[in-house]
Amino acid sequence: MNINQATDYGFRAVLHLAEQAKGEVVEAQAIAQSQAIPMRFLLKIMPSLIKAGIVRSQRGVGGGYILAKDPGEITLLDVIEAVEGPFHLNRCLTDESFCSKNGPPHCKVHQALEDIQQRLMQDFQSYTFAKLRD
Amino acid sequence: MNINQATDYGFRAVLHLAEQAKGEVVEAQAIAQSQAIPMRFLLKIMPSLIKAGIVRSQRGVGGGYILAKDPGEITLLDVIEAVEGPFHLNRCLTDESFCSKNGPPHCKVHQALEDIQQRLMQDFQSYTFAKLRD
DNA sequence: CTTAAACTATACCAAATGAGTAAACAATAT
C-alpha cells in the first residue's frame, strides 16, 4: 500500500523541471544530482513520463528534458499513472475475476474501496506541479 | 499502490464475522468457504487480527473465531494496519532517511503526500464493519 | 562529416515481497 520509488523519483524530476525558467532544457545529470536520484534509474523512468505526454526530450549535445505542458496542467495522479500504470486500490477493482463476490451486486467491501479509490484519485489530481512548485 | 490480498481476505473475514448473530463462534473452514479464501492462508492471517484486538479465537472442538468488539468499533483502517502494519503512502513518510530532501522544511512533494495520506486514512477509518454489513 | 554529448532500448541482476502450502504443535470439548 504505497507509492513506489520510481514514482517518487518521477515526482521530484517533474517538480525540478517545473521549477526551471520556461523553455529551459535540463539534462538528466542535473536532475539526478539535484534530486538525489540514481542517474541510470532516472534515465529508465523518463521515457514513461514522455509517453504520458508530461515531458519532452531532446537528444544530442545540449539535450535534456523539458515539460511538455504547463506545470498547472500536470498533477500527481498523472505522474503516478505514467510510471505505475492505471491506478487501482485493490486487484478486485482491476479485474473482476479477483473479487470473491463478483457479479452484481458487488460486495460491500468492493463498493467501499471503489468509493475510497475515487476520492483518493481526485485528491492526487488536485495537486498540480504549479501548486507544488510555489 | 494497492492493498494486498491478505488484507482483502482480512476485510472479508471480519465482514463475515460481523454478519453473524452476536456471540456466534465461526470456524476457519466456514469463513474460508463462504468468502472464497484459501483455508491455510486464512489461518495464517487470523493471528494478526487477533494481535490487533479485532478478533478472538477459541481452540479445540467447537472452536473458531468471533469478533473481539462491536462491528461499529472496527474500521477498514484497523484491518489494514493489523495485516500490513503501519500505514504509509510513501517510504519517505516511514523513514526520513529515504527523503532526498529531508530536514525541515520538508520538500513540497513530501508535504503533499503527508496531507493526502492523512485524508486517506481518515477515509478508511470512516468505514466501520457495522456500516459495511448493512 | 566526424565526434562527443546527450537520450533510448534491452537486458540483466540481487533482494524483497506476495501468495500460498506444509508440518509439527497446543488447547479443549466430549
Place this chain on the structure above:
DNA sequence: ATATTGTTTACTCATTTGGTATAGTTTAAG
C-alpha cells in the same frame, strides 16, 4: 483419551522492486 480446531514456523515459487550495464541513436558543433 482423542478427535477437532487454532498456532507457529518454515518453506516454496513467482513477481516486483530498485538498480546497473551495454549497445545503439540522435544531434550540435567543429
